[in-house]
Structures are given as structure tokens and as C-alpha cells.
Amino acid sequence: xxxxxxxxxxxxxxxxxxxxxxxxxxxxxxxxxxxxxxxxxxxxxxxxxxxxxxxxxxxxxxxxxxxxxxxxxxxxxxxxxxxxxxxxxxxxxxxxxxxxxxxxxxxxxxxxxxxxxxxxxxxxxxxxxxxxxxxxxxxxxxxxxxxxxxxxxxxxxxxxxxxxxxxxxxxxxxxxxxxxxxxxxxxxxxxxxxxxxxxxxxxxxxxxxxxxxxxxxxxxxxxxxxxxxxxxxxxxxxxxxxxxxxxxxxxxxxxxxxxxxxxxxxxxxxxxxxxxxxxxxxxxxxxxxxxxxxxxxxxxxxxxxxxxxxxxxxxxxxxxxxxxxxxxxxxxxxxxxxxxxxxxxxxxxxxxxxxxxxxxxxxxxxxxxxxxxxxxxxxxxxxxxxxxxxxxxxxxxxxxxxxxxxxxxxxxxxxxxxxxxxxxxxxxxxxx
Amino acid sequence: xxxxxxxxxxxxxxxxxxxxxxxxxxxxxxxxxxxxxxxxxxxxxxxxxxxxxxxxxxxxxxxxxxxxxxxxxxxxxxxxxxxxxxxxxxxxxxxxxxxxxxx
Numbered sequence: 283x284x285x286x287x288x289x290x291x292x293x294x295x296x297x298x299x300x301x302x303x304x305x306x307x308x309x310x311x312x313x314x315x316x317x318x319x320x321x322x323x324x325x326x327x328x329x330x331x332x333x334x335x336x337x338x339x340x341x342x343x344x345x346x347x348x349x350x351x352x353x354x355x356x357x358x359x360x361x362x363x364x365x366x367x368x369x370x371x372x373x374x375x376x377x378x379x380x381x382x383x384x385x386x387x388x389x390x391x392x393x394x395x396x397x398x399x400x401x402x403x404x405x406x407x408x409x410x411x412x413x414x415x416x417x418x419x420x421x422x423x424x425x426x427x428x429x430x431x432x433x434x435x436x437x438x439x440x441x442x443x444x445x446x447x448x449x450x451x452x453x454x455x456x457x458x459x460x461x462x463x464x465x466x467x468x469x470x471x472x473x474x475x476x477x478x479x480x481x482x483x484x485x486x487x488x489x490x491x492x493x494x495x496x497x498x499x500x501x502x503x504x505x506x507x508x509x510x511x512x513x514x515x516x517x518x519x520x521x522x523x524x525x526x527x528x529x530x531x532x533x534x535x536x537x538x539x540x541x542x543x544x545x546x547x548x549x550x551x552x553x554x555x556x557x558x559x560x561x562x563x564x565x566x567x568x569x570x571x572x573x574x575x576x577x578x579x580x581x582x583x584x585x586x587x588x589x590x591x592x593x594x595x596x597x598x599x600x601x602x603x604x605x606x607x608x609x610x611x612x613x614x615x616x617x618x619x620x621x622x623x624x625x626x627x628x629x630x631x632x633x634x635x636x637x638x639x640x641x642x643x644x645x646x647x648x649x650x651x652x653x654x655x656x657x658x659x660x661x662x663x664x665x666x667x668x669x670x671x672x673x674x675x676x677x678x679x680x681x682x683x684x685x686x687x688x689x690x691x692x693x694x695x696x697x698x699x700x701x702x703x704x705x706x707x708x709x710x711x712x713x714x
Numbered sequence: 715x716x717x718x719x720x721x722x723x724x725x726x727x728x729x730x731x732x733x734x735x736x737x738x739x740x741x742x743x744x745x746x747x748x749x750x751x752x753x754x755x756x757x758x759x760x761x762x763x764x765x766x767x768x769x770x771x772x773x774x775x776x777x778x779x780x781x782x783x784x785x786x787x788x789x790x791x792x793x794x795x796x797x798x799x800x801x802x803x804x805x806x807x808x809x810x811x812x813x814x815x816x817x
Contacts, residue, residue: 321809326788328817365721391817411809446790448805462794469768472816502720526795531760533722535768540727559816560732562768562789
């Protein structure tokens with residue numbers, strides 16, 4: 283009976299990575315089960331809210347016409363906020379509003395349920411509300427999964443259980459234990475507003491959406507945090523990401539969110555919106571330093587579980603790399619099942635193929651980006667400085683004015699900024 | 715302006731008021747998916763869990779750290795900020811716990 287297995291492949295986790303993998307495998311005629319601890323599937327899942335790119339095209343050429351997307355992102359806004367000031371770069375790109383589109387706002391509980399359903403329609407079996415304990419490992423080889431103490435055999439397992447993967451932790455498959463330095467804590471609220479109000483307030487036509495990202499500067503105790511706001515069809519996704527490592531004692535993580543929400547700039551944007559749902563989730567900082575082994579005998583790791591998400595402060599993308607890594611893993615696993623070789627050596631083809639995609643290439647190319655992005659002085663010193671300086675530059679009081687450079691020098695001196703240190707910090711831009 | 719006057723310190727905000735908007739399926743048998751070891755917490759020099767948890771599941775009651783699992787959204791924060799080895803973390807059984815309608 284040892285060789286009998288119900289499934290060729292177990293996919294653990296019904297997020298974008300896991301469901302894409304299951305969908306691809308089912309399309310290939312592989313006997314696959316997709317297991318999620320949420321019931322309905324996807325109900326544990328959260329993200330800021332934009333799906334960039336078209337990695338799903340491999341599975342369905344016109345996926346966005348069928349998927350529960352909210353709005354097509356046509357504009358992007360990146361800004362700085364301090365306690366009483368705000369500054370915003372605001373881009374509109376008309377071509378983003380037409381096919382092939384570059385990104386869509388999504389609400390993950392809805393979107394992920396749809397994606398899992400597509401996997402099911404392709405032939406995958408879905409198990410909802412089932413928490414897998416860990417991988418079944420014998421002599422360094424993954425034989426299947428362990429659930430509620432029982433073993434279930436398979437030829438391969440795809441680990442897709444997201445950020446801070448319990449499966450990898452419980453199976454002892456991390457290179458080093460995760461630390462609070464590896465993640466941001468994302469705190470998010472969905473706020474409902476009528477469709478017409480959203481379009482009027484944000485200057486959008488029907489179906490069009492916008493994406494805001496802010497540096498939260500000048501927070502006490504050098505807290506490193508950012509804020510976001512995305513428009514959905516009839517709601518806004520508002521949230522912060524907080525570098526847990528920098529969260530001081532005495533300040534609650536949700537206070538940072540509430541502070542952001544009460545910022546005068548944000549307050550105007552969310553006026554009259556009704557609180558609908560509060561969520562918190564880890565966001566991996568991503569990158570090579572926290573990446574677990576991507577494959578081993580009988581298993582591969584995809585999506586956030588493998589820290590395959592990317593951010594350089596200008597673009598943030600976790601959903602895209604999740605889908606792409608799920609598909610790349612499924613391609614290799616499907617081939618492995620067909621030829622009957624799920625050894626580590628064969629499955630290493632997954633890592634090789636990821637390197638040829640943007641998913642791993644970006645993480646390699648931007649391996650030092652944190653030196654700039656997470657430099658606390660950007661948040662504590664330079665952001666307030668830029669806002670204070672520009673306020674003085676723009677204020678007209680019918681008095682003699684200073685030249686820009688003189689004013690800049692004065693203000694730098696007043697803010698106590700060491701210009702050599704500032705120049706070194708600024709040179710970190712090369713990591714972007 | 716002194717740092718302690720920052721608005722972050724003056725927020726009188728109770729996260730618990732918000733959690734009523736969320737959907738939870740609570741384990742009737744009250745099997746907590748997270749447990750802590752009070753004797754370790756007692757000597758913890760920072761008790762960061764009290765501040766980091768985004769749903770305030772950790773509270774100081776009569777000087778002791780108490781954990782209540784009912785409002786937990788399973789983010790994993792406490793597991794990572796606890797460097798004293800007090801927090802045992804597992805996923806809730808079956809489909810219990812947070813159930814996001816929007817996500």
C-alpha cells in the first residue's frame with residue numbers, strides 16, 4: 283500500500299501562487315489537490331490591493347475579462363507625509379487605461395476565490411478549511427504532507443502558504459529562522475464609498491482606478507513606515523506597512539495606521555467612507571537574504587512563502603511574482619511527474635527558470651535596495667526637511683525673498699543635517 | 715516641537731471598536747492556537763507583543779501578560795517579536811479564526 287497515493291501533487295495554500303500552480307498542473311492532466319486553511323478558500327488572504335502585469339495570461343489569454351477585478355490603474359501617486367504637511371507626485375498615464383492594461387486593484391478574498399475556482403474547473407480538487415501541519419519528510423525526501431497527524435502521500439508538494447510560512451517552519455526547511463527584521467507588518471482597512479463619489483473625488487472615469495503610496499516621515503523614534511491607498515469599485519483600500527524592527531515600545535502598531543488615517547490629507551480622501559473590514563498581514567521584505575531554499579527532494583516553494591516579492595520603494599509587487607513563480611514551479615513539477623523524477627536535482631530547474639524571469643532577476647539586481655529604502659534618515663530627517671523647505675519656498679508673505687540655494691543652505695543648517703552624510707545617503711539612489 | 719508631542723502619542727484609539735467589522739469563526743472548544751508561557755513573560759525586558767500585535771490580543775493585567783486568541787487575525791507578529799521563546803504559534807484548527815470577506 284506504500285506506493286498508493288491519491289494525488290500526484292499537493293499544493294498547500296490557495297493564494298495567487300498556489301492556485302496558479304494548481305490550475306496549470308490540472309491543465310496538464312496532473313492529479314492535483316489544492317488545500318487551503320481558509321473556508322471559503324482565500325478567506326485568510328490579504329494584500330494591499332494591486333495586481334500588476336499579466337502573468338495569468340499563460341493560463342487564460344483574457345483572464346481580466348473574467349476575473350473579479352476592481353479597477354484598472356491609470357494613475358500613480360507617490361508622496362511624502364509629515365504630521366501636518368503633504369507632498370505628492372501625481373502621474374496620469376492614458377495608455378494604462380487601455381488594453382493590455384498594466385495593473386488592476388483587487389480584493390483578495392474575492393479574487394483568490396475566483397482563481398481557485400478556475401483551478402477547480404481545470405480539474406484540481408479543492409480542500410477548504412484544512413490546515414496542513416507540515417511536510418512528510420523521510421531521509422531528506424518529501425513524501426507528502428502531514429495533516430492532523432495523518433500522513434498523505436504524493437509525488438511532489440508545492441508549498442504556497444504565504445508570508446511567514448508555517449509549513450516551512452514546522453518542517454525545518456528554513457535556512458535561518460525568520461526574524462522581525464524580515465517582514466513589514468501590513469495593516470489595512472477597506473472603506474466603502476459610492477462608486478460615483480470615488481470617481482468624482484479621484485478624477486476617474488468608470489472602471490478607472492488610482493494607486494497612492496506615501497513615505498510616512500517624521501514619526502517619533504525613527505519609525506520606518508509607509509502608507510497606501512488604492513481605489514476599488516465601491517471601496518478604498520487604505521493601509522500602512524510598518525517596519526516591525528523600528529516599532530518602539532509604547533506605540534501600538536495600529537496607532538501608526540490610525541495616525542495615517544487621521545492625517546488631514548488622507549482624511550479628505552476618505553471623507554464619509556464607511557469602515558468595512560480591518561486586516562493585518564505580513565509583507566515579506568523580500569530578497570535573497572531571507573529566501574528559503576526554493577526546492578528540495580519532492581518539493582518546491584512559491585510566492586510569499588519563498589519571499590518572492592519585490593519592492594524598491596517606487597514599485598511594489600507581490601501578487602505578480604506569486605503567480606509567476608506558481609506557474610514556473612508547476613511547469614517543472616508537471617514535467618517531473620511525467621518523467622517520474624521529483625529529485626532535488628530535477629526540481630532545481632524551477633530555480634533556474636525563475637532566474638530567467640523578472641521574479642528572481644529583480645531580487646538579484648536590487649539586492650541592496652534596502653540600504654536606501656529602509657534608511658531611517660529618509661523617514662526621520664529628509665522627508666520632514668523636504669516638506670519644511672518647500673513650504674518656505676512656496677510661501678509668499680510680501681517680504682523680501684531668499685534665493686533658492688541660500689534658503690536651502692539656511693534650512694539644512696537649521697535642521698542640523700550634515701551635508702556630507704546627506705550626500706552619502708542620497709548616493710543610495712543608485713540602488714533603486 | 716518635541717518628539718513626545720507628536721500626534722502618535724496623543725491618539726486615544728481603541729482598536730477593539732473596529733474588530734466588530736471583521737468576521738471570525740470561533741472554536742467552540744476554545745482550543746487556543748497561540749499559547750504563551752507566563753513565567754517567561756514575567757521576566758521579559760520589553761514585552762513588545764503588547765504594542766506590536768495589530769489587534770491587541772496581548773494585554774497587561776495586574777502586571778501579567780495575558781493573551782486572548784479571539785481577536786487574532788493570524789498575522790504572526792507576536793511569534794516574531796517574541797525573542798524570549800514564550801510564544802507557541804500554530805494555525806487555528808479547521809476553518810476557525812479570521813474569515814476575510816474582502817481581504
